[in-house]
Amino acid sequence: xxxxxRDIASGTFAVGFVLASSTSVSSGSAVPYTIEDGTASHxxxxxxxxxxxxxxxxxxxxxxxxDTATAHTADLYLDGSIASDFPKIECFTTGTPQSDLxxxxxxxxxxxxxxxxxxxxxxxxxxxxxxxxxxxxVKT
Numbered sequence: 001x002x003x004x005x006r007d008i009a010s011g012t013f014a015v016g017f018v019l020a021s022s023t024s025v026s027s028g029s030a031v032p033y034t035i036e037d038g039t040a041s042h043x044x045x046x047x048x049x050x051x052x053x054x055x056x057x058x059x060x061x062x063x064x065x066x067d068t069a070t071a072h073t074a075d076l077y078l079d080g081s082i083a084s085d086f087p088k089i090e091c092f093t094t095g096t097p098q099s100d101l102x103x104x105x106x107x108x109x110x111x112x113x114x115x116x117x118x119x120x121x122x123x124x125x126x127x128x129x130x131x132x133x134x135x136x137x138v139k140t
Contacts, residue, residue: 013042014136017051022067024126030117031064031074033133042139051133055112058137061105062118064089067126076106077117089118 016036025031030049035041043054051060064074073090076083089102108114118133 017133019129019131025120026124050117053110053114056139058108061134063103065128065130067128072122072125074118074120
């Protein structure tokens with residue numbers, strides 16, 4: 001079987017989301033990523049850390065680094081519900097500060113209204129501006 005990729009896709013895109021500065025996030029809240037300066041939105045929108053994806057096929061990669069050596073966890077949420085089939089971010093490091101940069105990823109096929117977010121599920125923690133989200137894929 002063959003097909004013309006131009007018939008199914010209008011382009012390949014990558015969009016970056018970041019924490020603008022070190023940010024305290026309460027338990028149950030979304031990590032407040034914003035679209036990184038210098039990257040075009042390509043139809044993505046974000047409100048209070050909840051990212052709405054345009055129609056297409058996407059890989060969403062999240063990283064979350066605590067400002068201090070604090071144990072923390074965060075879950076992926078897809079359309080407002082926990083995406084339990086995909087790994088959460090977990091860090092059990094306490095005591096001596098060290099890098100605890102943790103990541104998780106999820107592939108998504110969106111019809112244009114799909115939302116994705118990373119919610120903290122431990123007590124309030126402060127996260128560094130090294131935390132980010134990269135979404136790349138094909139917009140249809």
